[in-house]
Amino acid sequence: MQERKIRVLIAKPGLDGHDRGAKVIARALRDAGMEVIYTGLRQTPEMIAEAALQEDVDVVGLSILSGAHNALVPSIIKKLHAIGLVNVKVFVGGIIPQTDIPSLLEKGVYAVYGPGTNTQAVVEDIHQAVHH
C-alpha cells in the first residue's frame, strides 16, 4: 500500500507572464516529496478549478504578480466550491499588498506569501493545512 502523496496544483491566473516564482515553489514542493502539477501561464478561474478537479489535488497554489488578486482569487475559490471542491486549500503567492491580505484570508485563502518567503515555511504550512 502506498502512502498518500500530497498533490498540489500550481497555477498562474490572469495576464502576467512571469512564472519564475511559481517554478521555484513547484521545485521546492517536489523536493519535499509532493506531486506538483504545473499548468502554465494565463489560466482563467474556470481552467484552474477544472484542473484541480481532474487532478484531485489537496492544495491549489496561485501565483499572481499582476495586482488582480482581489478579483481573481475570490472567483477561483467560488468556482472550486461550485464544482464540489470544498476541502481544497488555497495558497496565494506574489506581489500582494499587506492591506489586501486580511480580506483574502477572510474569503477562504489559507495563507499569503510575499517575495523572500522561505520555501521551507511553505512546505510546513502545506503539511499543516493538509493534515488538519
Place this chain on the structure above:
Amino acid sequence: MPSINPQAIREGDRLALSKALTAVENGLPESQEIQAALFPFTGQAHLLGITGSPGSGKSTLVNQLAKFFRCQRTYGKTPKIAIVAVDPTSPFSGGALLGDRIRMQDLSGDKGIFIRSMASRGALGGLAHTTAAFATVLDGAGFDMIIIETVGAGQAEVEIASLAHTTIVVETPGMGDDIQAIKAGILEIGDILVVNKADQPGAENAARALQVMLEMGRGGGWERYPAGKHMRSGPHELKNPNPDPSLPTWQPPIQLVTATDGTGVEELASYVVDHKTFLKETGLWQIKESHRLEKDLEVLIQDLLLREWLDRLEDGQYEVVLKEVVTRKRTPIDAAQSLIRKIN
C-alpha cells in the same frame, strides 16, 4: 472520505471519477470495489499509447491529436477522450513535477476531455504501477479513447506496448544514425512511427533511417507473437521469437508531424483509425486484450505474493539475513531462497 459511487462515474460525474482515480492510485480499500463495479463495462475504449524521448513533443502531439479527434465523428459520434500523462517521480525526494498539462491548454474547457497527470512512483517501464488500473476505470467510465502518454522514454521503456492497442513512438530529427534505428527496444514497439519537429532540418533523414529499419525487419505488431505462458508474456520475454505466420501483418507507417502547428496530425489520426480497424477486422484486438489482461493478472499475482510473504515474515528475520549478505557471508540468491523457505 465519503464512499465513491460507481454509478455516478458511469453517469459522467467528473468529481467521482477523479476521486476514484485517487483511490486506485493509492491502493485505498474502496478501489477494488470501484474497479469491480466498472470492470463489466470495460473493453470498449481504444487505448492509444504515446511514447518517445523527453522533449520529443509527446504532450504537444497529444494536445493536437485530442483536439483533432474531438472535431471528428470517427466513432460515429464525437469521441469522449481521457488523457493519462505520466511523468517521473524523483528517486530522491519521492516528489514529482507533472508538467504535461502545460502543453494541453487547448483542451481546457472541453467537457468531453478529462486529463489526469500521474507520477511514475518508482516504476521503471515508462508507466506507473497503477496506469493499467487507471485505464480500466476510465474505460468503465465510458471514454471512447484513452490516450496514455509515457514518461520521457529512452530505449527500454516498452511497457506501453502491452497496455495500449495502438502505440505511437515519437522521434525527432537528430536523434542518432541508422544504427540507433536498428537497436532493439522502443522503435520495435511502434505501430505508428512519428518524426516530430518536421520543420527542423534532418527530419527527412530521420524518417529515412526509420524506413530502413522497418525494411530490414519488423516493427510493432508484437501481438502476432505467440503468448508465452507462466510469467513470461509481454513484448520483452517471448518464448517463441517467431511470429505466428497465420496472423496478418501491420506495416507501421512513418508520419512527419509538426506538433506545434498541427502539420501532419490529420494523417496521423487517420493511421490511428486505420490501425484500430485493422486490429478489429483481423481479430488481433481480442488477442491483444487477452495478452494485456494476462499481464495484469501476472503483475497482481506477483504483488499479492510479495505482500503475503512480507506479512508472514517474522520481525527481524529480513534484517538478519540482509546483514549476512552485506558482510559477504551469504550470496544474495542464497539469502533470498532461505527467506522464502523460512515462511513455508
